[in-house]
Amino acid sequence: MRTLLGASGLLLAVLVAPGGPAPGPAGASAVRHTLSIEVHRSAGPPVLLQFLVAAPTPEDALTVARRTAAELVPGGYIAEGGVTAQWAAWGWKWANDEIPVPVAYNPTGAPSSVGPQAVIAGLQAWSSVPDSRFAFRYGGITDNVASILDSGPDGENVVSWAPMECNPGCVLGVTSKEASHEVDMLLNNNPAAATQAGINGTLDWRTVILHELGHVAGLEHSCPVPFGPCTEPELAAVMHYQYRGIQRRLEPDDIAGIVALYPLAEPPAPPPGPSPAPPADVAVVLEPGWNFLVLPAAGLEAIASTLSCLSAAYAFEVGEWRSWIRGASPALQSLSAIQGGSAYWLFASATCAASFTSAP
Ligand SMILES: [Zn+2]
Numbered sequence: 376m377r378t379l380l381g382a383s384g385l386l387l388a389v390l391v392a393p394g395g396p397a398p399g400p401a402g403a404s405a406v407r408h409t410l411s412i413e414v415h416r417s418a419g420p421p422v423l424l425q426f427l428v429a430a431p432t433p434e435d436a437l438t439v440a441r442r443t444a445a446e447l448v449p450g451g452y453i454a455e456g457g458v459t460a461q462w463a464a465w466g467w468k469w470a471n472d473e474i475p476v477p478v479a480y481n482p483t484g485a486p487s488s489v490g491p492q493a494v495i496a497g498l499q500a501w502s503s504v505p506d507s508r509f510a511f512r513y514g515g516i517t518d519n520v521a522s523i524l525d526s527g528p529d530g531e532n533v534v535s536w537a538p539m540e541c542n543p544g545c546v547l548g549v550t551s552k553e554a555s556h557e558v559d560m561l562l563n564n565n566p567a568a569a570t571q572a573g574i575n576g577t578l579d580w581r582t583v584i585l586h587e588l589g590h591v592a593g594l595e596h597s598c599p600v601p602f603g604p605c606t607e608p609e610l611a612a613v614m615h616y617q618y619r620g621i622q623r624r625l626e627p628d629d630i631a632g633i634v635a636l637y638p639l640a641e642p643p644a645p646p647p648g649p650s651p652a653p654p655a656d657v658a659v660v661l662e663p664g665w666n667f668l669v670l671p672a673a674g675l676e677a678i679a680s681t682l683s684c685l686s687a688a689y690a691f692e693v694g695e696w697r698s699w700i701r702g703a704s705p706a707l708q709s710l711s712a713i714q715g716g717s718a719y720w721l722f723a724s725a726t727c728a729a730s731f732t733s734a735p
Contacts, residue, residue, distance in 0.1 A: 395692030430544020479514035521559035684727035
């Protein structure tokens with residue numbers, strides 16, 4: 376995990392498909408990847424756009440990002456030069472009283488293969504890092520669209536869809552960061568984006584959304600090729616700029632990044648006065664196989680009755696492994712309740728999701 380500040384010109388953030396230019400040392404064939412563009416609106420405050428692009432060459436990626444920025448912000452103009460300083464103006468991270476960060480979803484125009492669960496799963500992954508205080512909260516379905524399409528921020532962090540032309544490459548997703556602490560994500564529902572040349576098979580939108588949500592949380596790319604070189608963990612990260620197929624779980628470098636930005640050392644300030652915080656809705660999604668997640672505090676039987684795919688839960692407590700196994704007799708269950716804030720190993724037989732209301 377690194378923070379990349381370009382010396383001059385635009386910061387590039389290109390998602391490169393397999394078969395495209397390979398990452399490597401700086402040189403003629405190197406991939407410039409951090410595509411961050413500041414756009415001044417004709418009405419409203421400037422906005423920082425971070426693009427994820429699939430394009431045959433870095434030059435094409437820059438071309439398609441700039442053209443898309445012009446399409447998205449009619450009448451806007453792209454700031455030239457001094458991007459390092461401009462980026463610094465947006466170099467904010469979420470304040471303690473903004474966490475958990477609510478993110479709403481507008482499914483209008485989404486490909487049929489993508490539902491709210493794709494967003495919820497990404498929110499959950501970034502919210503389940505045991506050593507980080509960072510968390511998202513699913514804000515439900517909204518009619519608002521990403522503010523990139525509007526004259527300015529609307530006060531809601533939104534994931535929405537819009538067609539963006541694919542020529543000579545495709546913008547897959549663009550995250551916009553407002554100085555007023557609003558971040559929106561726009562995904563490209565042009566069918567060509569999901570089958571872009573160089574991507575073997577069909578694009579996995581869960582992977583794209585998980586990556587973009589890392590930007591929403593405040594992370595840059597793991598590895599600034601061509602300014603690298605990259606370490607093995609940086610190459611393996613979800614926040615690596617290169618799309619390499621399905622990648623639905625955070626890797627150690629991603630976890631190190633979110634922990635560095637939001638360590639546990641600064642817990643949210645307690646609410647003023649004696650009134651307790653309102654209950655929060657916590658969405659939980661289990662994938663087939665092993666999941667390592669923070670769950671809301673509740674009895675395991677209650678959780679298992681809602682999460683139908685949960686087969687077993689394990690935790691290392693008081694010096695020993697304790698387990699709950701579906702169908703086992705009560706005498707054999709050494710784990711009966713989930714402690715809020717602790718992570719558990721959960722084995723699922725299939726995919727299932729549920730929403731819990733838990734008092735923090
Ligand atoms: Zn990115």
